[in-house]
Amino acid sequence: MAIAREAEPVGTLKEVRDAGLDREDLLGVYRTMLLTRGIEERGHILYKQGKIPGSFYTGRGNEAASVGVATAMGGDDVGTPLHRDMGVHVVRGVEPWRIFAQYMGRADGPTRGRDGNVHMADSRLGLIAMVSHLPAMLPVAVGCALAFRIREERRVAVGWYGEGASARGDAHEAMNLAGTRRLPVVFVCDNNQWAYSTPTHLEYACETLADRAQGYGFEGVVVDGTDVLAVYREAKRAIEKAREGGGPTLIECLTLRMEGHAVHDDAFYVPKEMFEEWAKRDPLERFRTWLRDNAELTDDEEDEIAAEIKKALNDAIKRADESPLPDGKDVTDHVFASAEDLDTPHHK
Amino acid sequence: MAVKTYLQAISDGLRQEMQRDRRVYVIGEDVGVYGGAFKVTQGFQEEFGPWRVIDAPLSETAIVGSCTGAAIMGMRPVAEMQFADFVSCAWDQLVTVSAKQFYRAGTPVPIVVRLPSGGGFSGGPFHSQNPESSFAHIPGLKIVCPATPADAKGLIASSIEDANPVLYFEHKHLYRRIKDEVPDERYTVPFGQARIHREGDDITVVTWGAMVYTADEAANALAEEDVSVEVIDLRTIVPWDKEAVLKSVEKTSKVLVLHEDTRTGGFGAEIAATITEESFENLDAPVRRITAPDSPVPFSPPLEKAFIPQVEDVVAGLRDLAGY
Numbered sequence: 200m201a202i203a204r205e206a207e208p209v210g211t212l213k214e215v216r217d218a219g220l221d222r223e224d225l226l227g228v229y230r231t232m233l234l235t236r237g238i239e240e241r242g243h244i245l246y247k248q249g250k251i252p253g254s255f256y257t258g259r260g261n262e263a264a265s266v267g268v269a270t271a272m273g274g275d276d277v278g279t280p281l282h283r284d285m286g287v288h289v290v291r292g293v294e295p296w297r298i299f300a301q302y303m304g305r306a307d308g309p310t311r312g313r314d315g316n317v318h319m320a321d322s323r324l325g326l327i328a329m330v331s332h333l334p335a336m337l338p339v340a341v342g343c344a345l346a347f348r349i350r351e352e353r354r355v356a357v358g359w360y361g362e363g364a365s366a367r368g369d370a371h372e373a374m375n376l377a378g379t380r381r382l383p384v385v386f387v388c389d390n391n392q393w394a395y396s397t398p399t400h401l402e403y404a405c406e407t408l409a410d411r412a413q414g415y416g417f418e419g420v421v422v423d424g425t426d427v428l429a430v431y432r433e434a435k436r437a438i439e440k441a442r443e444g445g446g447p448t449l450i451e452c453l454t455l456r457m458e459g460h461a462v463h464d465d466a467f468y469v470p471k472e473m474f475e476e477w478a479k480r481d482p483l484e485r486f487r488t489w490l491r492d493n494a495e496l497t498d499d500e501e502d503e504i505a506a507e508i509k510k511a512l513n514d515a516i517k518r519a520d521e522s523p524l525p526d527g528k529d530v531t532d533h534v535f536a537s538a539e540d541l542d543t544p545h546h547k
Numbered sequence: 548m549a550v551k552t553y554l555q556a557i558s559d560g561l562r563q564e565m566q567r568d569r570r571v572y573v574i575g576e577d578v579g580v581y582g583g584a585f586k587v588t589q590g591f592q593e594e595f596g597p598w599r600v601i602d603a604p605l606s607e608t609a610i611v612g613s614c615t616g617a618a619i620m621g622m623r624p625v626a627e628m629q630f631a632d633f634v635s636c637a638w639d640q641l642v643t644v645s646a647k648q649f650y651r652a653g654t655p656v657p658i659v660v661r662l663p664s665g666g667g668f669s670g671g672p673f674h675s676q677n678p679e680s681s682f683a684h685i686p687g688l689k690i691v692c693p694a695t696p697a698d699a700k701g702l703i704a705s706s707i708e709d710a711n712p713v714l715y716f717e718h719k720h721l722y723r724r725i726k727d728e729v730p731d732e733r734y735t736v737p738f739g740q741a742r743i744h745r746e747g748d749d750i751t752v753v754t755w756g757a758m759v760y761t762a763d764e765a766a767n768a769l770a771e772e773d774v775s776v777e778v779i780d781l782r783t784i785v786p787w788d789k790e791a792v793l794k795s796v797e798k799t800s801k802v803l804v805l806h807e808d809t810r811t812g813g814f815g816a817e818i819a820a821t822i823t824e825e826s827f828e829n830l831d832a833p834v835r836r837i838t839a840p841d842s843p844v845p846f847s848p849p850l851e852k853a854f855i856p857q858v859e860d861v862v863a864g865l866r867d868l869a870g871y
Binding site: 277279309310311313314318319320322327328330331332335336337338339340341342343344345346347348349350356368369372373375376379533534535536537538540541 | 572598599601603604606608609611612613614615616617618619620621622624639640643644647648649650651652653654655656657686687689708710711
């Protein structure tokens with residue numbers, strides 16, 4: 200018997216309106232999810248064309264979880280998204296061309312070629328760049344929340360991790376500190392069921408990861424991570440609760456990593472039936488169907504949105520390709536920050 | 548100006564920063580109600596309240612990691628490791644997250660981690676270490692090792708003011724043993740500017756932290772043998788004042804590098820290599836290192852005495868160099 204609450208699916212348009220989204224918002228969410236998948240699909244192609252060095256990771260299957268949570272965040276809220284959370288960057292307004300520039304190691308990517316793939320963030324948009332050592336960003340998210348608490352600001356931090364990362368100590372320490380101080384932070388676990396090739400039963404022995412929240416003194420909730428509206432509703436509830444001084448929440452979004460760990464991995468270890476079963480719950484297809492059934496999404500609108508996304512991606516790739524590569528002579532620039540670098544909105 | 552202990556100077560400096568800048572807060576184990584294991588933050592919670600002097604769970608990763616997040620949100624956190632040894636638990640946060648964030652994402656991380664370090668009182672393998680060299684190897688971290696009360700105060704101010712993660716090593720053996728005049732007003736001591744602790748002409752000793760005093764005593768002994776020893780206190784090892792060292796070597800032509808950390812890969816090796824690379828023609832003898840041996844820090848007094856470089860070890864090293 201699980202301890203955490205299981206979130207109900209979202210039903211009608213009225214229910215969604217009550218949660219704060221009107222039809223325009225819903226179409227915006229749909230566009231963002233399509234754009235997120237489009238960026239990663241086009242990135243995959245660029246990778247195969249040899250235009251992206253290193254490796255390449257996508258969050259296919261996680262679009263509802265990432266976009267749903269990010270849509271629920273306020274403008275002054277901050278977050279530490281990970282490598283399956285491209286949707287968070289897109290919602291927060293990172294321009295797609297800068298993402299492609301990042302993929303290609305160009306000077307105009309958010310890390311100016313210093314780091315690759317989705318290891319990036321634009322701090323002006325309230326995001327902090329992830330590191331590979333998952334879940335090392337959770338204590339950082341808790342620190343943002345601590346700053347808000349010290350200054351008595353009504354802001355919330357969101358920290359992402361996965362079911363694999365849940366096995367490491369940083370996750371425990373972050374949640375324990377957040378729980379003891381009732382900090383305004385929301386923990387989002389993207390449980391996509393595979394940590395590289397390792398299945399969930401080798402990562403944790405409890406029934407759900409959200410159950411662990413009780414051990415830290417706050418609420419845990421399991422939500423269908425392929426249902427963007429349910430994710431949004433639960434994230435909104437948790438974020439506003441944190442904003443009102445109600446402390447942290449742990450939201451576990453159940454999804455499936457629809458591809459391998461990275462492009463080199465064909466995921467032979469994932470049962471074929473599992474892919475087939477979860478393909479029926481593809482978050483994009485699912486939301487499209489919902490919009491057609493509940494919000495009168497028309498063929499014309501779909502065509503219009505598809506054309507718009509295609510153009511946005513083409514333009515973005517073209518512009519990114521015009522961005523120069525960084526100059527090798529600058530390799531040691533920006534190892535250390537100077538006082539002027541502290542002149543940012545956050546530091547004022 | 549008043550005579551203060553090294554510990555009081557750190558405490559005063561930190562309090563002054565907290566009084567003048569509301570962004571500065573302290574977090575660590577037992578730093579609040581108890582005032583810190585060594586009482587550096589005694590009375591702070593009464594003065595600044597529980598949200599600026601934060602008693603953390605036993606959780607170095609969360610302490611340092613949360614400082615990074617808060618710093619990016621505009622705060623100026625000062626974390627206390629109860630002992631420098633425990634920073635190993637926060638290695639990932641410092642090395643993986645804080646040190647590389649500005650380089651990667653352009654986000655400065657102005658945090659200070661205070662590290663009570665060093666041995667000499669049977670603290671054993673986990674309460675005596677000097678791990679500065681491990682962190683000196685990590686691009687993006689600054690390393691501060693004050694030896695005097697005046698520097699302890701000035702360097703805590705410059706550490707807090709700095710835009711980068713700063714590891715502030717405070718030597719426990721100096722806490723109450725070393726007293727000196729400390730200015731009352733606020734001031735900073737710049738990074739990368741060595742202090743000539745004692746001028747001399749024949750041999751240069753390059754050192755930092757508690758070993759400054761060991762070097763000074765050894766220099767007294769050599770003075771009686773008509774050998775004049777210059778003692779350079781680096782004050783900060785990232786960045787370190789290469790110019791001051793090379794200038795001294797040019798004058799003396801003989802160098803002894805002294806540190807309490809273990810030998811292999813110790814920061815003394817970096818100094819010795821730099822002198823050899825850049826000032827070989829000025830040397831009249833091979834650069835000599837006196838360091839702790841490559842072992843954990845032992846507990847029992849005779850073993851610990853054999854571990855930590857003693858005045859007589861330095862005297863012997865200086866005599867060898869003098870006669871070379």
